Amino acid sequence: MIDTHAHINHEKLKECLPQILSDLNDNKLETIICPSYNIKSSQSSLKLSQENEKVFSALAIHPSETNDYSKDFENFLRQNLKNKKVVALGEYGLDYHFEPYDKQMQKEVFLSQLEIAKKENIASIFHVRDAFDDFIPLLKENLNGFCGGVVHCYDSNLENAKKLLDMGLYISFTGIITFKGRDELRDVLKFVPNDRFMLETDSPYLAPVPFRGQVCIPEYVCEVYKMCSSIKGLKMEELEEITRENSKNCFKKLVI
Numbered sequence: 001m002i003d004t005h006a007h008i009n010h011e012k013l014k015e016c017l018p019q020i021l022s023d024l025n026d027n028k029l030e031t032i033i034c035p036s037y038n039i040k041s042s043q044s045s046l047k048l049s050q051e052n053e054k055v056f057s058a059l060a061i062h063p064s065e066t067n068d069y070s071k072d073f074e075n076f077l078r079q080n081l082k083n084k085k086v087v088a089l090g091e092y093g094l095d096y097h098f099e100p101y102d103k104q105m106q107k108e109v110f111l112s113q114l115e116i117a118k119k120e121n122i123a124s125i126f127h128v129r130d131a132f133d134d135f136i137p138l139l140k141e142n143l144n145g146f147c148g149g150v151v152h153c154y155d156s157n158l159e160n161a162k163k164l165l166d167m168g169l170y171i172s173f174t175g176i177i178t179f180k181g182r183d184e185l186r187d188v189l190k191f192v193p194n195d196r197f198m199l200e201t202d203s204p205y206l207a208p209v210p211f212r213g214q215v216c217i218p219e220y221v222c223e224v225y226k227m228c229s230s231i232k233g234l235k236m237e238e239l240e241e242i243t244r245e246n247s248k249n250c251f252k253k254l255v256i
């Protein structure tokens with residue numbers, strides 16, 4: 001199993017990190033992709049990927065951290081996206097969940113990073129929360145030269161999912177698919193073609209049932225896999241093979 005999105009460099013996982021890494025080396029999981037959200041997490045994600053064979057990194061500024069974005073950071077991106085362990089630019093996008101937010105600033109930082117992903121010929125990991133009405137047309141207008149990517153932690157309706165699939169994107173699901181009352185989201189996963197989805201924890205957030213409410217760790221991704229296998233009627237081995245292929249197709253530098 002692969003956890004395609006886990007913030008193992010997050011403060012909340014500081015004490016568990018040695019255990020997470022040793023479990024990873026004991027093959028409890030095949031690999032972890034550690035995405036970034038600001039300058040500090042980009043640096044630590046990069047470092048973790050250099051020190052641990054089975055950890056891959058993604059670098060970016062999250063829409064809620066746009067104050068961290070600068071010319072210096074762009075240079076950091078250009079330099080390090082070439083690193084063989086950095087598989088994507090991410091997570092970046094739009095987030096209109098918590099007020100106050102600056103839509104204009106978020107759009108500028110999103111578009112600047114999108115241009116860098118294109119120039120560096122690398123996939124994107126998008127974070128989109130309560131902002132699909134802006135995200136979808138904005139990406140659509142700028143698809144020329146786009147190297148593909150995934151909308152992570154998908155938590156929207158079927159209509160938006162169809163629009164993302166039409167743009168060639170992958171859609172990634174977290175432990176939310178195990179939550180009570182989320183049948184609509186489970187139906188979205190059922191609809192997404194088998195060659196277009198991925199699974200993740202988004203650790204330390206969104207621990208799946210039966211760990212809901214606890215700090216989430218990557219090995220809990222097995223609960224997301226179990227739920228997905230029942231939703232899609234796939235055997236675990238089939239599901240593991242599918243998500244492995246999808247991850248490798250999306251993140252070209254991912255070696256598993």
Ligand SMILES: [Zn+2]
Binds near residue numbers: 005007
């Ligand atoms: Zn995340």
